[in-house]
Amino acid sequence: MQHTGYHRSAVVMMAVPVQGRIPLSNQTNLAREPYHKTGPQLPTPRTNERHFVSEYGSEILAYFLEVERVVYSERLYIDRQSEITDRMRKILIDWLIDVITEFKLHSETFYLAVDIIDRFLFFYNIPRTKLQLVGITAVLVAAKHEEIWPPTMNDCVAVTANTYTPREVIGMEFDVVTALRFKFTVPTTYPIACRLLESCHMSPTVRHATFLFLESAAHCYPLLQFLPSRIAAGALLLGAFLIRHNTSQDAIPLQRLWEIEVYPFAHGIRFEEVQPVTEQLLPFTQRLCSGSSRLQAVRRKYSSHEYDCVAALEFPFVSTSA
Template identity: 35%
Template sequence: MECGSKFGADVGINRRALRDIKNFMGAAPPGSHTISGRELQKQVAEALKSHQTCSLVNDELKEVDMEDAVADLVMDIDREDADDPFAVVDYVEEIYAFYRETEGSGCVCPNYMSNQVDINEKMRAILIDWLIEVHYKFDLMEETLFLTVNIIDRFLARQTVMRKKLQLVGVTAMLLACKYEEVSVPVVDDLIIISDRAYTRAEILEMERLMVNTLQFNMSAPTPYVFMRRFLKAAASDKQLELLSSFIVELCLVEYEMLQFPPSLLAAAAVYTAQCSVRGLKLWTRTSELYSSYSEDHLLECSRKMVGFHQRAEGGKLTGVHRKYNTFRYGYAARSEPASFLLEAGPPS
C-alpha cells in the first residue's frame, strides 16, 4: 500500500514532515501557486488521516497474520498438565495410541441388522432414544451412555433377539455399563420400574448372564467419548464447544448408519462440526490434525451427515437428544445454528 508516497505527494514534504510545516508555509515550492494557511492545514489533516487509516489497516493485517500463524502452530496440549498426576502426561500418548489400535475390536459390522429377523434399525433408534432419556433421568456419567450403546450393538451383532426382548437388552446393557463406569449403580428394581415393569428381576439377571457370556466378559471398548475429550483439548475448547460437540455426537448414537465410522473419526468430526457451527467457518488446526490423526478432508463426509442430523433434531420423531440439550444444564446447545454451509458446494474457509 502506498501510504508514504501519498503523504509526500499531497503535502510536498519528507517523512519527518511535521516539524518542517512552519518552513513549508513560509515558502511555496517553485512553479506552484501560493497556498493559504487554512488550505495547507486541510491538506495536512487529510494526509494525516490517510496515514492513520493505513496504519490501522496494517495493524489489522498483522493481527490476521498472527491469527493465521497461531493456527499453523502445533501446540503441546499437555504442557500445562505436567504437574498434574491425574493427567498422566508421561503416558497419555501411549494410552491414546492403544485406544486407536484397539478401537476396531469394539466396532461392529455396519450392516449387522440384516442378520436379525424380528428387529430393524428403526427399533434400535427408538430403543437408544429412550435410553438417552433414562440416562438423563438417572443422572449418569456420559461415558456410561456411550458404553451402553456399544454393548447393545456388539451383542446384537452376535445374538438374534426378538423385538419383545429388545428393551430388556437395552436396560441390561445400561446395567452392565453402570457397573463398569459408575460409582453408584442403579439397582435392578429401578430398571424394572423405568421399563414399566415389562420384565422381572429374574429376566434381567438372566439377560445379564447371556450378554456377558456372549461378549466373553469384555465390557470395555474405546468409544467416541474417550477420543472426544482428547480432541476437545487439542481444539482449546470452551464450555460452548464442549456441549455442542457432545450434542452432535450423541445425535449419532441414534443413527444406525453412523456405525460405518470408527469412534475416533466420529469424535473428531463432532468437534470439527461444532467448531464450524460456533465460528461460522471451516476450522481445523494443525494441532487438531496432529492429535486426532485426521485431516479436514477425512472428516467432511461424516461431518456433513452430522449437520443433517443437527438440522432435523428438533422436528424429527426421536427428540430425546434435542430435549436433553435444550436445557439450562446443557447450555441450550441444541439451539445452536447448524453449520449448514458444509453441505454447500463451496463452503467458506
C-alpha cells in the same frame, strides 16, 4: 420411582445365536472426561489430577486408535436382524438418554451401554419385544463397569414400567456378558472425544456442541460403519463449526477449520476420513433437534441453559472447499 415411558410395541426372551471389576475401570481412570458434570459452573480441566494423567494424553489417544481397529473391524448388523430396525434402535437410544439422566449416571455409562447394545446385536438375533430388555441390561452392565453406585435391579425393572421381571434382566445380563466375553474396557467415541477436546483446548461451549453431535451420532446407525475415532473427530469438528457459525462474522470452510483447529492433534486422522461422517451427522442432528422430530431427548437436553442451548442454534450449511 417414576418410570420413563417406553411403549412395548415400539421395540418377545431367548436370544437366538446368529453365528469383576474394580469401582473405577481402566477406561474410566484414563479417560474420564473432566467436564462430565457440565453446567453453568463448568470446571476447568483438572490436568494435575493423577487419574486423568494428562501428561500421557497423547499416548492414551494413540492407544485408543490402535485398539479400535481390532474391536470395531465390523459393526453393521441390522440386515441380519429379523425384527429389529434402524428406527427401533433410534427409539431405544433416545430412551436411554432419559434413563441415564433419571439414574444420574455418567456419560461414560451411556456410551458404553450403546456400544454393548450394538456389539450384542451383531451376534444375536432378538425379537422386537426384547429390545428394551437388551437396552436396560446394557445400562446395568455398563453402570457396573463405570459407576461406583450402579442402579439396583428394582430400579432397572421399574424404569421399564415393569415390562420385564428381575429374572429376565438377570438372564439377559448372562447372555450379554457371555456373548461379549466380558470385554467392556473399549475405546468408545466418548473417551476419544474427551482426549481430542483436551488436546485442542476447546471452549466449554464447543464441548457442549461436540457432545450434542456425539449423542446424536449414537442414534445414527449408519455411522457404525466408521471407526469411533472418526465419529468423535467429526463431532468435535461440527461442534466447533456450529459455534463459529453462530458467533463469528468470518465464514470458514469446514476443511480449513479442521486443518487449523483439529488436525494438529488428531494423530494423523485425515479430513477425508472425517468428511463422510460430517456429511451424514450434520443433517441428521439438524433433523433430530427440530421440533418435528418424535425423538426429543437430545433436543430437550441440549436446549437447556445448562448446555448453553446449543441445540437451539442455527445449523450451518457445510462448505468443504479450501
